[in-house]
Amino acid sequence: xxxxxxxxxxxxxxxxxxxxxxxxxxxxxxxxxxxxxxxxxxxxxxxxxxxxxxxxxxxxxxxxxxxxxxxxxxxxxxxxxxxxxxxxxxxxxxxxxxxxxxxxxxxxxxxxxxxxxxxxxxxxxxxxxxxxxxxxxxxxxxxxxxxxxxxxxxxxxxxxxxxxxxxxxxxxxxxxxxxxxxxxxxxxxxxxxxxxxxxxxxxxxxxxxxxxxxxxxxxxxxxxxxxxxxxxxxxxxxxxxxxxxx
Numbered sequence: 137x138x139x140x141x142x143x144x145x146x147x148x149x150x151x152x153x154x155x156x157x158x159x160x161x162x163x164x165x166x167x168x169x170x171x172x173x174x175x176x177x178x179x180x181x182x183x184x185x186x187x188x189x190x191x192x193x194x195x196x197x198x199x200x201x202x203x204x205x206x207x208x209x210x211x212x213x214x215x216x217x218x219x220x221x222x223x224x225x226x227x228x229x230x231x232x233x234x235x236x237x238x239x240x241x242x243x244x245x246x247x248x249x250x251x252x253x254x255x256x257x258x259x260x261x262x263x264x265x266x267x268x269x270x271x272x273x274x275x276x277x278x279x280x281x282x283x284x285x286x287x288x289x290x291x292x293x294x295x296x297x298x299x300x301x302x303x304x305x306x307x308x309x310x311x312x313x314x315x316x317x318x319x320x321x322x323x324x325x326x327x328x329x330x331x332x333x334x335x336x337x338x339x340x341x342x343x344x345x346x347x348x349x350x351x352x353x354x355x356x357x358x359x360x361x362x363x364x365x366x367x368x369x370x371x372x373x374x375x376x377x378x379x380x381x382x
Contacts, residue, residue: 185211
């Protein structure tokens, strides 16, 4: 598991609240669920509970699932009335069925092998009621790898309340298991003397997908694709997929 979701879970929680517009994210999911008359949600990759807080506030029946117990500990404090479950999407036995499953925050990017995708979709299929809806986002491989040959670096600086953070990242192509790349990041926090001090490093291999890949995985796993929706996203272009259990 990425160090960002373990020892740096609190740093993740603060930094990503400045990067992502969680109100807009919730409105996006809520509009789709409302259109399908759904008020029952399982969120996989729920992280520190930023969407959970909004689902619970709008009276959804909610279960949040994440691999990282560190992230769930923060989520449970943030949304004590919500239900959470620790588990791996690839061998997950959901403790109840639902009318919808959301895979949020590009969580699918961490499924590096075709087997892991197949296992994840199969578990979700079993966790959905008949006709249930699956919604998830996946980084668009065609857009990302069109000119991605040499390593790319970027620097991010954010403020959260009284804290100031900086992140320096490098992305390097790694096609060992699909449209994958290595993402190395170092995190810094400004101390009382105004100097940025390293507070942790992270490494992860991530995967992007072509639309055809996703469609084949969905068909293979017993889902009917309803819609592909492009959406404004951070750093890399995402496509959102909406599918129904057949």
